[in-house]
Amino acid sequence: MxxxxxxxxxxxxxxxxxxxxxxxxxxxxxxxxxxxxxxxxxxxxxxxxxxxxxxxxxxxxxxxxxxxxxxxxxxxxxxxxxxxxxxxxxxxxxxxxxxxxxxxxxxxxxxxxxxxxxxxxxxxxxxxxxxxxxxxxxxxxxxxxxxxxxxxxxxxxxxxxxxxxxxxxxxxxxxxxxxxxxxxxxxxxxxxxxxxxxxxxxxTLADLLGENWVEICNESIRTQMAESEDPSVFFSEDMGGFTTVDETTSFYINEAGNPVVVFPKYTVAIGAMGNVEFEIAK
Incomplete structure (x- = not known):
């Protein structure tokens, strides 16, 4: 795989x-x-x-x-x-x-x-x-x-x-x-x-999540990947997959007021997944 x-x-x-x-x-x-x-x-x-x-x-x-x-x-x-x-x-x-x-x-x-x-x-x-x-x-x-x-x-x-x-x-x-x-x-x-x-x-993500925003995002993203219907669609770190968020990470704010981190196609998962989004609950 x-x-x-x-x-x-x-x-x-x-x-x-x-x-x-x-x-x-x-x-x-x-x-x-x-x-x-x-x-x-x-x-x-x-x-x-x-x-x-x-x-x-x-x-x-x-x-x-x-x-x-x-x-x-x-x-x-x-x-x-x-x-x-x-x-x-x-x-x-x-x-x-x-x-x-x-x-x-x-x-x-x-x-x-x-x-x-x-x-x-x-x-x-x-x-x-x-x-x-x-x-x-x-x-x-x-x-x-x-x-x-x-x-x-x-x-x-x-x-x-x-x-x-x-x-x-x-x-x-x-x-x-x-x-x-x-x-x-x-x-x-x-x-x-x-x-x-x-x-x-x-x-910024820090405004929404506090000073530990990097750890909060990383933990939530990894948990969502592991609990998804098919975790195998995500690239591992040695394949160039997700490692951490930073100040350049794209996100938007949804209607619930939560940030939704967005990764472009092929950056963290197979192409069939398109852009991959992770809602980070506050």
């Missing part, structure tokens, strides 16, 4: 495509992965809040930029009595090579809106451009290695940016921004944001 898991992991890392095609696609994937790791290694509160805000805060005036944006703002979930989360940009753009689908979240009002309004536009546009470049490079290599335009037209070549609100109170919000390129599964990434809007700060 362990050999089977190791084989599955290796197969994921060594996609059987022509070398020229692999080089071009992997170059784009590395760019996205490096940006993701960089964002999660920031320990400065100011930088963390600016990055988080850049992914969702926008000046209300943005709604006047296009009918598409204005129409998207019609559905406005209320965040208590202080804030409103809304979709500030929603569109689908298709040409002969790719489809771009965007659902961009934002906060109406709030002290952070003015300072990050330009940054959010630049960040979201950069993610879209990055995905389009991966697809463009993929097509060039695909055709260069014998593929045809007709075969290319049959592929699902989509760049997508969406979001999902996990929980919210009068003063806090927890949500995930999900971006992916359909032709490159390793490029998919989820970035989780847990914000105390009243205090103007990011919520």
């Amino acid at each position: 362990m050999n089977e898991f190791r084989t599955a992991k290796e197969a994921y890392d060594q996609t059987p495509i022509p070398q020229e095609l692999n080089d071009r696609v992997q170059a784009g994937i590395r760019q996205g992965s490096e940006a993701y790791r960089s964002a999660h290694r920031r320990v400065s509160l100011r930088r963390t809040l600016t990055t988080a805000a850049a992914c969702f805060v926008v000046v209300v005036g943005t709604l006047n930029l296009s009918p598409t944006v204005a129409a998207a703002a019609a559905d406005v979930p209320v965040l208590g009595g202080l804030f409103q989360i809304l979709t500030v940009r929603s569109y689908e753009d298709t040409n002969g090579d790719r489809t771009v689908e965007v659902e961009q979240p934002g906060l109406e009002d709030g002290a952070l809106a003015q300072q990050v309004s330009q940054e959010i536009q630049e960040r979201v546009d950069a993610k879209i451009a990055e995905g389009e470049k991966i697809i463009a490079d993929y097509k060039e290599a695909f055709l260069a290695t014998g593929g045809t335009e007709e075969e290319w037209a049959e592929k699902d070549n989509t760049v997508s940016v969406t979001y999902d609100i996990k929980s919210q109170t009068d003063t806090t919000v927890s949500f995930v921004v999900d971006s992916y390129v359909s032709i490159a599964s390793a490029y998919q990434e989820q970035v989780y944001y847990n914000l105390d809007l009243a205090a103007n700060r990011e919520i």
Whole structure:
């Protein structure tokens, strides 16, 4: 069974495509992965809040930029009595090579809106451009290695940016921004944001679980793995599986107020498990 898991992991890392095609696609994937790791290694509160805000805060005036944006703002979930989360940009753009689908979240009002309004536009546009470049490079290599335009037209070549609100109170919000390129599964990434809007700060696992948060998380995760229906789906430590949580570990806050730790596909379990989540009861 362990050999089977190791084989599955290796197969994921060594996609059987022509070398020229692999080089071009992997170059784009590395760019996205490096940006993701960089964002999660920031320990400065100011930088963390600016990055988080850049992914969702926008000046209300943005709604006047296009009918598409204005129409998207019609559905406005209320965040208590202080804030409103809304979709500030929603569109689908298709040409002969790719489809771009965007659902961009934002906060109406709030002290952070003015300072990050330009940054959010630049960040979201950069993610879209990055995905389009991966697809463009993929097509060039695909055709260069014998593929045809007709075969290319049959592929699902989509760049997508969406979001999902996990929980919210009068003063806090927890949500995930999900971006992916359909032709490159390793490029998919989820970035989780847990914000105390009243205090103007990011919520950490230590805030939710106390000073022993690492031990609490590790014990709970290992217990849940051992008690799962099939513990064998999880990689052991010597296979590169779970060892410990740290400040870069992704999580969201569920409706019960508990943190839910999230591990990306293939990091702690076989690929069939997808992203693996563990709720840590307080």
